[in-house]
Amino acid sequence: MPSGKILVAQGGGPTAVINQSLVGVALEARRFRSVERVYGARHGVRGIINEDFDDLTQETSHNLELVANTPSSALGSTRDKPDAKYCHEIFEVLRAHEIEHFFYIGGNDSADTTRIVSLEAQRAGYPLRCIHIPKTIDNDLVGNDHTPGFPSAARFVAQAFAGANLDNASLPGVYVGVVMGRHAGFLTAASALGKKFPDDGPHLIYVPERTFAIEQFLHDVKQTYERFGRCVIAVSEGIHDASGAPMASLLAKDIERDEHGNLQLSGNGALADLLCEEIKSKLGIKRVRGDTFGYLQRSFIGCVSDVDQREAREVGEKAVQFAMWGRRDGSVAIRRTGFYSVDYELLALDDVAGKTRVMEDEFIAASGTDITDAFRLYLRPLLGSGMPDAFRLRPNPVPKVRNAAR
Amino acid sequence: MPSGKILVAQGGGPTAVINQSLVGVALEARRFRSVERVYGARHGVRGIINEDFDDLTQETSHNLELVANTPSSALGSTRDKPDAKYCHEIFEVLRAHEIEHFFYIGGNDSADTTRIVSLEAQRAGYPLRCIHIPKTIDNDLVGNDHTPGFPSAARFVAQAFAGANLDNASLPGVYVGVVMGRHAGFLTAASALGKKFPDDGPHLIYVPERTFAIEQFLHDVKQTYERFGRCVIAVSEGIHDASGAPMASLLAKDIERDEHGNLQLSGNGALADLLCEEIKSKLGIKRVRGDTFGYLQRSFIGCVSDVDQREAREVGEKAVQFAMWGRRDGSVAIRRTGFYSVDYELLALDDVAGKTRVMEDEFIAASGTDITDAFRLYLRPLLGSGMPDAFRLRPNPVPKVRNAAR
Numbered sequence: 001m002p003s004g005k006i007l008v009a010q011g012g013g014p015t016a017v018i019n020q021s022l023v024g025v026a027l028e029a030r031r032f033r034s035v036e037r038v039y040g041a042r043h044g045v046r047g048i049i050n051e052d053f054d055d056l057t058q059e060t061s062h063n064l065e066l067v068a069n070t071p072s073s074a075l076g077s078t079r080d081k082p083d084a085k086y087c088h089e090i091f092e093v094l095r096a097h098e099i100e101h102f103f104y105i106g107g108n109d110s111a112d113t114t115r116i117v118s119l120e121a122q123r124a125g126y127p128l129r130c131i132h133i134p135k136t137i138d139n140d141l142v143g144n145d146h147t148p149g150f151p152s153a154a155r156f157v158a159q160a161f162a163g164a165n166l167d168n169a170s171l172p173g174v175y176v177g178v179v180m181g182r183h184a185g186f187l188t189a190a191s192a193l194g195k196k197f198p199d200d201g202p203h204l205i206y207v208p209e210r211t212f213a214i215e216q217f218l219h220d221v222k223q224t225y226e227r228f229g230r231c232v233i234a235v236s237e238g239i240h241d242a243s244g245a246p247m248a249s250l251l252a253k254d255i256e257r258d259e260h261g262n263l264q265l266s267g268n269g270a271l272a273d274l275l276c277e278e279i280k281s282k283l284g285i286k287r288v289r290g291d292t293f294g295y296l297q298r299s300f301i302g303c304v305s306d307v308d309q310r311e312a313r314e315v316g317e318k319a320v321q322f323a324m325w326g327r328r329d330g331s332v333a334i335r336r337t338g339f340y341s342v343d344y345e346l347l348a349l350d351d352v353a354g355k356t357r358v359m360e361d362e363f364i365a366a367s368g369t370d371i372t373d374a375f376r377l378y379l380r381p382l383l384g385s386g387m388p389d390a391f392r393l394r395p396n397p398v399p400k401v402r403n404a405a406r
Numbered sequence: 407m408p409s410g411k412i413l414v415a416q417g418g419g420p421t422a423v424i425n426q427s428l429v430g431v432a433l434e435a436r437r438f439r440s441v442e443r444v445y446g447a448r449h450g451v452r453g454i455i456n457e458d459f460d461d462l463t464q465e466t467s468h469n470l471e472l473v474a475n476t477p478s479s480a481l482g483s484t485r486d487k488p489d490a491k492y493c494h495e496i497f498e499v500l501r502a503h504e505i506e507h508f509f510y511i512g513g514n515d516s517a518d519t520t521r522i523v524s525l526e527a528q529r530a531g532y533p534l535r536c537i538h539i540p541k542t543i544d545n546d547l548v549g550n551d552h553t554p555g556f557p558s559a560a561r562f563v564a565q566a567f568a569g570a571n572l573d574n575a576s577l578p579g580v581y582v583g584v585v586m587g588r589h590a591g592f593l594t595a596a597s598a599l600g601k602k603f604p605d606d607g608p609h610l611i612y613v614p615e616r617t618f619a620i621e622q623f624l625h626d627v628k629q630t631y632e633r634f635g636r637c638v639i640a641v642s643e644g645i646h647d648a649s650g651a652p653m654a655s656l657l658a659k660d661i662e663r664d665e666h667g668n669l670q671l672s673g674n675g676a677l678a679d680l681l682c683e684e685i686k687s688k689l690g691i692k693r694v695r696g697d698t699f700g701y702l703q704r705s706f707i708g709c710v711s712d713v714d715q716r717e718a719r720e721v722g723e724k725a726v727q728f729a730m731w732g733r734r735d736g737s738v739a740i741r742r743t744g745f746y747s748v749d750y751e752l753l754a755l756d757d758v759a760g761k762t763r764v765m766e767d768e769f770i771a772a773s774g775t776d777i778t779d780a781f782r783l784y785l786r787p788l789l790g791s792g793m794p795d796a797f798r799l800r801p802n803p804v805p806k807v808r809n810a811a812r
Contacts, residue, residue, distance in 0.1 A: 010576075013577070014572070014573055014576045014577070040799070051806045051807070052803075053803070054799060054802050054803060054804065055803075055804050056799070056802070058802040059799060059800060059802065063799070063800060066795075066797035067797050067799055069797070070572065070795075070796045070797045071569055071572055071573075071796075072569065072572030072573050072575070072576045073576040074798065074799050076575065076576050076577075077576045077577050078577075079577070093808050096807040096808040159707050160706055162707045163477055163478065163701075163702070163705035163706045163707040164701055164705055166476065166477055166478030166705055166707070167420055167477075167701050167704065167705035169478070169482065170420045170478045170482050170483045171420070171482075171484075171485070175701070194707075268675060268682065268696055269674060269675015269676070269678060269679055269696070270675070270679065272674070272675060273674045273675055273679075276674065289674075289700070289701060290674055290675070290700075291699075291700035291701055291702060292675055292700075293697075293702070294695070294696075294698075295570055295581070295695060296566055296569070296570070296699070296702060299569035299570055299573035300565060300566055300569045301566075301568045301569040301600075301794045301796060302565045302709065302793075302794035303708065303709070387708075388708035389472075389476075390476045390477075390707060391469065391473050392476075392480065393446070393462070393473055393480050393481070394465060395460065396460050396462070396465065397459070397460060397461075398445055398460065398461050398503070401457070401502040401503055402498060402499050402502040
C-alpha cells in the first residue's frame with residue numbers, strides 16, 4: 001500500500017493549458033481512497049530540493065477550475081536538469097514527506113528529467129512511481145499525435161497571421177513573422193491555417209525541417225512579391241543552413257544555453273531584423289516589416305483552443321489513473337482515434353525522453369515553402385471551436401469614366 | 407440638391423474596428439433618400455486618383471456585417487499626403503462621377519488629408535462635403551475622449567501583458583515588451599490594465615510623455631528585480647532622450663520616414679534588443695527577454711472590444727448624419743457623457759488635423775514609471791466585456807520537515 005501523498009510539478013516553458021493538467025491531477029487524485037494529500041512543488045524539481053510544497057488538497061474546486069483556465073504554470077517552472085546527486089536530494093525530501101508518486105508536466109526535457117528521476121529511484125531502491133504528463137507548444141514529443149499546449153499556440157499563430165495578412169493587404173509590402181520552434185516546424189506551419197482566400201498570406205513558410213539558404217529565400221520573396229504585389233512570410237526561429245547552424249546563432253553576440261544544452265533562440269528580434277534587412281537591401285523593396293512573436297504566442301491570455309483545454313485536463317486525469325492502477329512508470333501520450341477523437345496510453349519513458357519529433361514529410365509541400373492538405377486536416381480539429389474568420393468586400397468595380405483608357 | 411453619390415475611403419494604419427466605421431457609413435447613407443450610390447475608394451485618396459472605386463451599394467447587408475467584424479482596412483489604405491495638384495486630380499475624378507460627399511476614416515494624418523482636400527475644394531470652387539471619421543490605436547486625436555481602434559488595441563496589450571506577467575512569474579527574469587505609440591503613451595499605459603495582484607507586472611511603464619534616461623531605467627529595473635525577483639517592463643516605441651531624439655532612431659541604420667514625415671519606429675526589434683542588452687551587461691541578470699508587439703497589436707484577429715466595435719460603427723453613422731443634415735465640413739469626435747456612455751459631435755477640421763494629443767498629466771504617476779487610478783478608470787470601460795482574467799493558487803504551504811531550518 002503506497003503512501004497517501006502524491007506530488008505534482010511543472011517544468012519547462014509554460015503553455016496556455018498546462019494548468020488544466022495540473023488541475024486534472026489534483027482533482028482526479030482525490031477520487032482515489034488511497035490519496036490523502038496532493039502536494040505541488042514550486043518551480044519544478046527545484047521545488048523538491050527546496051522543499052517548497054503547496055498543499056493543493058486545501059484548494060477549493062472552484063479556484064482550481066479558475067486556475068485551470070489561466071495560462072502559464074501556476075506552480076512556477078524550472079529548466080533544472082537533475083543528475084544523480086540532485087536525485088538523491090530529491091529522494092531525501094520525498095522520504096521525509098512519505099511521497100511515493102511523482103507527476104511531472106512538461107516537454108522533452110521534463111520527460112528526460114522524469115526518466116532520470118525514475119532510473120535513479122530504482123538504483124537507490126526508493127519506491128517512486130514516476131509519470132510524465134506531456135505539454136509543449138513545439139509539438140515535438142515522439143509517440144504523440146500532438147501535445148497539449150500546441151493547439152492553443154497554433155491557434156494564436158494562425159490568428160496572428162490572419163490579421164497580419166489583412167494588415168499587409170491594406171498597406172502592401174513584405175511582412176516577416178518569426179515563430180517559435182527549435183527543431184520542429186509545427187507551430188510555424190500553423191500560420192497556414194490563417195489563410196482563407198487563394199491570395200492570402202502566409203505566401204511562404206520556412207520550417208527547420210528544410211535547409212535554409214538566403215539566396216533561395218530572396219528568390220522566393222522576389223517571385224511572390226512580383227506575383228501578389230506583397231508577401232507575407234512565416235519563419236521558424238530554428239531555421240538553419242546546410243551545416244545545421246541556426247541562422248539565429250549566426251547573429252547573436254553571446255549565445256545563451258540552458259541546462260539542457262538548448263540554444264536560446266527566443267527573446268530577441270535579431271532573426272526577423274536580419275531577414276528584413278536582406279530583403280530591403282538586396283531586393284530594393286521599401287516597405288518591409290518584421291515581427292518576432294516571442295512570448296506572446298505561448299502565454300497570451302484569451303486565445304485558447306477548447307479542444308486543447310479538454311485534452312490537457314484529460315492527460316492529467318489519465319496520468320493519475322495510470323499511476324494508481326498501473327504497475328510501471330511512463331509518459332502519457334495522445335493517440336488519435338477518429339476525426340476527431342483521441343485516446344490516451346502510457347509509453348515507456350525511454351521511448352519519449354530526450355527524443356525530438358519533427359514534421360513528417362507528408363506535411364511539408366514539395367516546394368519546401370508550404371504545407372500540405374494532410375497537415376491542414378491534421379491541425380484543423382485541434383484549433384477548437386469559434387475560430388475568428390476574415391471576410392472581404394465582394395468586387396463590384398465602378399466603371400472608370402475619366403481614366404477609362406488607363 | 408447634392409448628387410446621389412457619396413465616397414468613403416480609409417487611410418493610415420488599420421485597426422481592429424475600422425471596417426465598422428466603413429459599414430456604418432455604407433448602411434446609414436442608404437437610409438437617406440438622396441443617396442443612390444455609396445462608392446469606396448481602394449487604398450485611400452490614392453484610389454481616387456486611380457479612379458479605383460468599388461460600389462458598396464451592391465454589397466449585401468450580410469456580407470457588410472461580416473466585413474465590419476473583420477480587422478484591417480477592407481478597402482485598403484495609403485499613407486499618401488495630397489498637395490494642391492493631387493487635390494485637383496481628386497476633384498477631376500469626383501466631378502466625372504458626380505461625387506459631392508467625401509468621408510475619410512483615419513488618424514491625425516488622415517484628418518490632415520481631409521482638411522487639405524476640404525480647403526482645396528473651397529479654393530477650387532468644387533462643392534464637396536468632407537467629413538473625417540476618427541480611428542487610431544494611438545488614441546492621439548485631440549478633441550476626442552478616445553478614438554475608435556484604441557480600445558481593441560489596448561485590450562490586446564493588456565491581455566498580452568497579463569500573459570507575459572504569468573510567464574515571467576513562472577520562469578523569473580526580466581521581460582521587456584515594446585508597444586506602439588510615437589508620441590502618446592496611451593497604448594503602452596494600457597499594459598497596466600493586465601495587472602491583477604499587487605506584485606503583478608508590468609512593474610515599470612515608460613511612455614513618450616516622460617524623458618527616458620538609460621541610467622535611471624537601469625536603476626529602476628535593478629530596484630524592481632531586487633524587490634520581486636523579477637521585472638516586467640512596458641516600453642513605448644516612442645521613448646526619447648532629453649533632446650527629444652527617439653531611442654529607436656539612435657539604433658536604426660536607415661531611418662525610414664513616411665510621406666507625413668513620421669519616423670518608422672515599428673517593424674523591427676532593435677529597441678527591445680538594445681534595452682535587453684543593457685540590462686544583461688550592466689546589471690548582470692541572466693534571463694532577460696524582449697518582445698516587440700509590432701503589428702500583432704493592431705491587426706490580431708479575435709481580440710476586440712465590443713464597446714469599440716459599437717462606437718466605431720456609430721462614428722460612421724454619425725458622419726453621414728452630420729454630412730446630410732449639417733452645413734459644414736468637420737471631424738467626428740467622441741465625447742464621454744457618463745460612466746459609461748458617449749455622444750458624438752462634429753469638430754472643425756482645423757481643430758483636429760495634424761495635432762497630437764498626449765497623455766494628460768493626471769494619468770501618469772509621479773514616479774513617471776506607472777499610471778494612476780484616473781487612467782484605470784478612464785480605460786476600463788473601453789476594454790469591453792469578457793476580458794479574460796488570471797487566477798492563482800491560494801498559498802497553502804506544506805510545513806518543511808527536512809529543511810525546517812533553512
